[in-house]
Amino acid sequence: MHVGEVARPSPKRGEVLVRVHAASVTTADWRFRASAFPSEFWLAGRLMVGIFRPRHAVLGMDFSGVVAEVGEEVTRFKVGDEVFGATNRGAHAEYVAVRESGAIVAKPSCISHEEAAAIPFGANSAFAFLRDVARLERGQRILVIGASGGVGTWAVQIARHLGAEVTGSCSTRNVDLVRSLGAHHVVDYTAGSPFGAGTYDVVFDTIGVTTFAQAKRSALAPRGTYVPLNAGFREMLQSIITMFGSEQRVRTSISKNTREGLELVSSLIEAGELRPVVDTVYPAERVVEAHRHVEGRHRRGGVILAFA
Secondary structure, three states, X not given: OOOOOOOOOOOOOOEEEXXXXXXXXXXXXXXXXXXXXXXXXXXXXXXXXXXXXOOOOOOOOEEEEEEEEEOOOOOOOOOOOEEEEEOOOOOOOOEEEEEOOOOEEEOOOOOOHHHHHOOHHHHHHHHHHHHHHOOOOOOOEEEEEOOOOOOHHHHHHHHHHOOOEEEEEEOHHHHHHHHHOOOOEEEEHHHOOOOOOOOEEEEEEOOOOOOHHHHHHHOEEEEEEEEEOOOOHHHHHHHHHOOOOOOOEEOOOOOOOOHHHHHHHHXXXXXXXXXXXXXXXXXXXXXXXXXXXXXXXXXXXXXXXXXX
16 A cells, blocks of 8 residues: 555535545455455455556545535535545545435534544444344343454444443453443453353354354344354354254344434434543554554454544
8 A cells, every 4th residue: 555646536516525534444445355265265356456556556545534525416515514424435535426316424523534434334333233233122131242343332332322231342451441431340251151150042253253053152132133343154044044943043244334323323312321442542654554564353443434
């Protein structure tokens, strides 16, 4: 990767041009850049993102900034509006053109652009997987593995908001952070198993360090559900098999950013129910370091690029 000059995009009909103040480097960003897909999906992934190099020169999906220009027929936004959201590509740049009808909403005034850029991927993934995939209910017990990461910090807060009894699994240095996010219990995986000693109705693995077989032996309740954020062919097959005659189930999905999801998270942030967590803010010219940081899988919340 390198920093260079490209043409400034122009908004088309129904698009807004955003002057980017901050953009997030997510797990999806480094996977697309490095072609780090599960082995059984490697060829499909390469065909999707590019055979020899990323098909799109400017990576990045999650952003926060100010509307600099609007295209024809745009009615939701005007020049000067502070916004944040997600797009398919191009957010790691000073300007990005996004569809008005896409996953873009007004930025909550109570948070910074750096904090807003940390919202889309993590918060939307956590909400979708907990509410719609795991079908988490009030009073259930949930274990969030990787509770201090980009998705995990949101999962702890959202599970607590949904009324669950939350246990977060993390390393020693992140115990206080995870507890401050609302976890009722914290497991320090460096002292033993990432599952701890409890049993759970839902095990949500946000970083891919456990298996269904391990969860069944160590943590899942008799009617428990195992939910891997990064599912491979094995987990997808298990989700089909466990649909028939098995009380312990695997449920998988693919997360997607939506405007409705961002609006919901924004309202909860403004109400003081949720808060973004930012690990490190890098100047945009240090994008390589930011990718290495995310790829190391030891971040505390979002890793952000700042555009001066």
